[in-house]
Amino acid sequence: MTVIGxxxxxxxxxxxxxxxxxxxxxxxxxxxVEVEDAMYAPAEEGEEPRLLDEPLVxxxxxxxxxxVAHNASPYNPVPQRIVxxxxxxxxxxxxxxxxxxxxxxxxxxxxxxxPAEPALLQAPSGLWSACAPRWTLDEVSLxxxxxxxxxxxxxxxxxxxxxxxxxxxxxxHFDGRAVVLNFYGPPGTGKSMTAEALAGxxxxxxxxxxxxxxxxKFVGETPKNIKSVFAAASGAGAVLVFDEADxxxxxxxxxxxxxxxxxxxxxxxxMLLELERFDGVVVFTTNLLQNYDDAFRRRxxxxxxxxxxxxxxxxxxxETHLPSRLPLGKGINPAVLAAAFDHMTxxxxxxxxxxxxxxxxxxxxxxxxxxxxxxxxxxxxxxxVQEGGGPDPS
Numbered sequence: 001m002t003v004i005g006x007x008x009x010x011x012x013x014x015x016x017x018x019x020x021x022x023x024x025x026x027x028x029x030x031x032x033v034e035v036e037d038a039m040y041a042p043a044e045e046g047e048e049p050r051l052l053d054e055p056l057v058x059x060x061x062x063x064x065x066x067x068v069a070h071n072a073s074p075y076n077p078v079p080q081r082i083v084x085x086x087x088x089x090x091x092x093x094x095x096x097x098x099x100x101x102x103x104x105x106x107x108x109x110x111x112x113x114x115p116a117e118p119a120l121l122q123a124p125s126g127l128w129s130a131c132a133p134r135w136t137l138d139e140v141s142l143x144x145x146x147x148x149x150x151x152x153x154x155x156x157x158x159x160x161x162x163x164x165x166x167x168x169x170x171x172x173h174f175d176g177r178a179v180v181l182n183f184y185g186p187p188g189t190g191k192s193m194t195a196e197a198l199a200g201x202x203x204x205x206x207x208x209x210x211x212x213x214x215x216x217k218f219v220g221e222t223p224k225n226i227k228s229v230f231a232a233a234s235g236a237g238a239v240l241v242f243d244e245a246d247x248x249x250x251x252x253x254x255x256x257x258x259x260x261x262x263x264x265x266x267x268x269x270x271m272l273l274e275l276e277r278f279d280g281v282v283v284f285t286t287n288l289l290q291n292y293d294d295a296f297r298r299r300x301x302x303x304x305x306x307x308x309x310x311x312x313x314x315x316x317x318x319e320t321h322l323p324s325r326l327p328l329g330k331g332i333n334p335a336v337l338a339a340a341f342d343h344m345t346x347x348x349x350x351x352x353x354x355x356x357x358x359x360x361x362x363x364x365x366x367x368x369x370x371x372x373x374x375x376x377x378x379x380x381x382x383x384x385v386q387e388g389g390g391p392d393p394s
């Protein structure tokens with residue numbers, strides 16, 4: 001979440017350089033990523049030094065993790081430690097003082113963030129979008145039941161070789177099917193965000209597919225597009241996410257009356273075959289679970305329900321979306337806001353923070369007050385009225 005307004009620049013002479021470390025999992029291996037000379041703002045009274053551009057640093061690390069996960073091989077395995085340094089390579093002289101410790105000219109030894117896999121970004125005709133995840137599951141607020149289902153699936157993904165090889169489950173699960181999760185629930189409850197966070201936890205890229213992009217008006221093209229999506233995800237080791245999956249997984253037609261009906265059935269049959277052949281992770285998201293064909297239901301490992309968060313869960317969501325630097329009025333904190341505004345989705349809360357902050361600046365205020373949040377809640381409520389129903393954030 002970006003704070004509206006001009007950021008306060010920090011005098012470079014008072015900045016602190018020290019190591020920043022984060023441990024994450026890449027292909028079932030714990031890897032420590034270290035920025036050995038990260039830049040910190042000086043500590044204010046009673047606080048620790050603050051990492052500068054922390055969201056960008058975290059995003060850079062996730063991008064590197066996704067690149068390592070995709071490009072690792074038997075001869076170049078996943079490392080135990082990755083070090084990012086802005087200093088000169090070992091054995092080379094340091095840059096002259098005129099270049100400055102933090103200037104681009106001094107980055108001879110810098111390990112730059114790796115871009116997402118080019119083949120994914122060049123999807124034909126926009127069939128999919130690919131990205132490095134922005135979150136991990138530790139950064140997402142989930143109801144306990146949903147988290148339990150997802151963590152069980154993570155165990156299967158991380159220990160696949162032990163389960164199917166050492167413990168012999170391949171004898172009864174010989175089809176090699178994908179780990180398929182279905183996230184269902186009202187709009188705005190965090191289904192797509194959690195799918196992205198799952199990929200972030202696994203250190204993999206996300207390949208997001210929308211039915212409108214996959215479906216073709218030309219006969220025979222939609223099945224080809226489906227195969228292309230699975231091939232791309234398999235090649236990149238990406239987590240494959242199908243948004244609005246009820247369009248993909250609806251019941252096959254029993255009374256075929258025209259060529260378009262036949263095409264729908266062929267496409268859904270191809271989807272079933274690709275799921276059988278795929279050996280990765282697939283997440284479907286939907287608002288309409290009851291529309292699924294039974295054949296697809298049988299291939300889903302876990303049905304994960306997303307609902308409107310309760311008060312305790314809303315506290316976590318407010319904590320996620322309220323930046324530490326956002327000036328709040330006296331007595332306003334995540335717990336107070338969670339109690340004041342119920343029946344809110346994560347998307348509603350995110351938008352409320354932005355809208356309330358903008359209202360504060362519009363009025364020339366210095367702190368975001370409860371009045372601004374109440375006005376923002378009215379704004380959120382109005383869009384549901386226009387859409388013909390929905391949450392009543394009051």
